Amino acid sequence: MDTEQGRRAAEEEIRDLVEARVQAVRSRDLNAAIAHHAPDVVAFDVVNPLQYLGADTVRERTQAWFALYPEGIGYEVRDLYVAAGEEVAFCHHLYRVTGTTSAGAQVDMWVRATVCFQKSDGVWKVVHDHESVPFDPETGKASMELKP
């Protein structure tokens, strides 16, 4: 595997997982959205708290997120970068999330995402997921209006 060909194959596997995530979010398929998470995943999410520990916690959080958008979630990925070795990989990208919340708020926000993977029994697992928007130090407000 430790060849250019092997690296390209591993990168392709990670790209497939990102694409699967996009489809899972768009269809609000909770099982698919967390299908590749390691049991002890550490997630740093866009909103509070500081961290979500474990796949069960991430599942609850994802379920609550999906429920916020009864009419569906728009989810578009760009600037995807992937680096994959034999057993360790990461990717980062920007994504645009759009939709109307159950409270009637129109959301259209670009988010930064970094997802880290390790192979376990030959299968890639998400062991870490970091998603965020920056804030404006002048106002202390999260910057939800930035565009790449």
Added chain:
Amino acid sequence: MDTEQGRRAAEEEIRDLVEARVQAVRSRDLNAAIAHHAPDVVAFDVVNPLQYLGADTVRERTQAWFALYPEGIGYEVRDLYVAAGEEVAFCHHLYRVTGTTSAGAQVDMWVRATVCFQKSDGVWKVVHDHESVPFDPETGKASMELKP
């Protein structure tokens, strides 16, 4: 290198780079703080904009950050997790940044950090750095008061 011993050695190299970063920030040593960045690093920072592209941009941002704290920066890392393969590695951790800004503001904030590495000519380089705080969806404010 693809042995348990090799993995442990690579993880130790990444831990050393994190420790070097801690020392560089504490001593506000700009050259040391960016010594291990790849020229084409992509950084998602705590504050605007959405992303910083390239080591020169990160250098300017780091310089501005250091200049904010004329009396020094406290920088404490905890919950460090490291995964390192032969040529790809990542780590994540929380850090507490403390200090008094030049404007007189007292800062004491926990930040989430994910740093991703690739080997280039046998040397680990930071190709991606994602640092953030979450925000409170009720207020839209960045959550600078959270504690792990």
